[in-house]
Amino acid sequence: MGCVFSVIGKNFDVDAFLEEAKFRGATRRYKGAPRFRSEPEGKKRTHSFFSVYACKAGFHEPKKQIAGAIRFLKRNYDKLVLLKSTKGVDFATLDFGIELRMYSASGNGFCQSDFFPPALIKLAGELEIGIEISIYAPDSE
Numbered sequence: 001m002g003c004v005f006s007v008i009g010k011n012f013d014v015d016a017f018l019e020e021a022k023f024r025g026a027t028r029r030y031k032g033a034p035r036f037r038s039e040p041e042g043k044k045r046t047h048s049f050f051s052v053y054a055c056k057a058g059f060h061e062p063k064k065q066i067a068g069a070i071r072f073l074k075r076n077y078d079k080l081v082l083l084k085s086t087k088g089v090d091f092a093t094l095d096f097g098i099e100l101r102m103y104s105a106s107g108n109g110f111c112q113s114d115f116f117p118p119a120l121i122k123l124a125g126e127l128e129i130g131i132e133i134s135i136y137a138p139d140s141e
Contacts, residue, residue: 001097001136002056003065005072005129008049011088018050021079026050047090059099059136062114069094073123080127093130100135 007017014028031048034040055068073080073094083089101112116131124131 001059001134003054003069003072004051004095004097005054005069005092006049006051006095007083007089007092008047009088009090010047012048012086012090013088014048014050017082017086021076021082023050023052023076023079026052048088054094059097059138062096062098065096065098066116066120069096070117070120070123073120073127073129077123077127080129084128091130092128093132094124095132095134097134097136099138101138 007014010031014030018026018028028050029045029048031045033045035043035045054072055065057064057068080092083092096114098114112135114133121131
């Protein structure tokens, strides 16, 4: 999965923002559209959003994802500042997709921690971008 940057809003005009910001390779979804393409008459989306990779490093490479996210924020800083004044934006996030690491030094418990350096936190904070971690089960192979 890597690190994915997303902007979400109930009344967010995805197309207008992307026309100005020009993020390449963005996935777009629209409020009112079916949540699942396989169920066109099913539940509808309640928000519009776009997502783009901030970094494509793998699940098992959190340090590379973090370094890539910092580069993404620095490289796109001027575009991302626009989010603060864009109407309809409810929130923006950097989602780090990280593999669950199953180990225990003592053999009687589990703890997984991942460090986010001040440079990432500072940039994300200035831009009002949240940070989330999605932890995925490791491949069984």
